């Protein structure tokens with residue numbers, strides 16, 4: 001029997017839990033090293049390894065990353081660090097001959113994305129990007145209906161994604177609020193949606209025109225709900241603020257962030273109306289594709305409810321996907337479950353209906369709804385993990401995003417950001433050489 005694959009995880013925050021747990025469960029992997037600027041968060045992940053009956057991993061600071069790859073003889077690297085830091089680790093690992101699984105987005109700007117693509121080409125290395133939404137059974141049903149020609153040729157897509165004032169607000173509490181870290185929601189969040197459309201249609205984006213605004217969050221816009229404080233912990237005024245996240249109430253949030261902040265000053269619970277927000281919360285796009293299809297897309301981050309609607313218009317009919325992740329949101333982020341529910345990890349208690357409706361021309365609608373569990377990104381997390389870790393030739397492996405597909409998912413958002421700045425339509429070919 002072959003030896004377990006020597007694995008390292010860089011960026012040991014919330015998302016990394018999926019990988020720590022998933023790798024610890026699999027005999028074929030040994031997590032031998034963790035890398036993060038914060039030793040408290042690395043220690044949290046080591047406790048997870050111990051709880052799963054595995055050995056603890058050595059803890060390494062980012063400045064010694066290359067040494068870590070060498071000394072620990074790393075064969076697989078999992079990248080779950082802040083978005084803007086992905087490129088540095090992905091590239092060094094590929095140059096060292098290490099297989100890489102990275103969280104989305106590929107990176108946050110065009111220069112870094114081009115550099116990753118060039119490194120993949122030069123090294124011939126293996127980079128998979130965890131675009132988990134492709135593995136949600138609801139999204140897979142949509143793809144198979146479109147591929148079967150259920151609505152003929154797809155001419156246009158109308159796509160609206162709503163983030164509610166719990167989950168949506170969360171991007172304005174921490175590092176995502178600075179575009180330099182996250183690329184803004186067009187990159188950090190919408191790249192999931194752009195990836196789905198590329199994958200659903202088998203299409204590549206060519207031209208993007210958009211308008212983005214910070215309409216709701218940010219300084220001076222408290223709408224009569226919120227209170228004055230810079231971060232919620234320790235602020236009496238945050239107690240009755242519906243937007244406040246109370247880290248001390250939740251064991252995971254406390255251990256991962258509150259107990260760790262002394263080391264790096266990473267405050268997870270900033271006031272969403274405090275200064276420092278450089279991302280948009282309301283974004284509208286028009287995108288055209290190389291198949292001739294167009295998409296109108298809208299993302300709102302301050303909605304009363306969470307979910308999405310995607311309408312496909314084709315030569316033989318129309319396909320409608322409607323998902324209600326939350327039908328309304330309670331005030332106060334008193335999240336007390338084992339895993340923080342703020343970030344899509346768990347089903348919202350107010351989740352509603354999912355439906356997939358095919359409307360063929362000249363005949364009654366046909367229901368194609370499949371079960372949607374709303375948790376772990378609609379069941380996608382467990383499936384993407386299985387595809388990434390369990391076999392190299394399983395039925396789902398073809399759906400793992402490679403570097404080029406991840407760049408195609410990213411380029412619509414990068415072009416959108418450029419269009420927001422210039423007010424002009426942007427050709428994706430002028431953003432990235434794919």
Ligand SMILES: NC(=O)c1ccc[n+]([C@@H]2O[C@H](COP(=O)([O-])OP(=O)(O)OC[C@H]3O[C@@H](n4cnc5c(N)ncnc54)[C@H](O)[C@@H]3O)[C@@H](O)[C@H]2O)c1
Nearest residue numbers: 011012013014015036038041062080081082083085103104
């Ligand atoms: N696919 C999905 O559905 C999904 C969901 C959530 C997050 N993510 C992705 O996972 C990644 C992590 O997000 P998160 O929610 O866990 O954030 P987080 O803030 O909980 O964790 C980020 C970690 O990165 C570390 N870090 C900061 N600077 C670093 C550096 N220079 N080098 C190494 N590590 C550094 C932080 O200390 C922290 O431990 C992001 O890329 C995010 O886009 C993906």
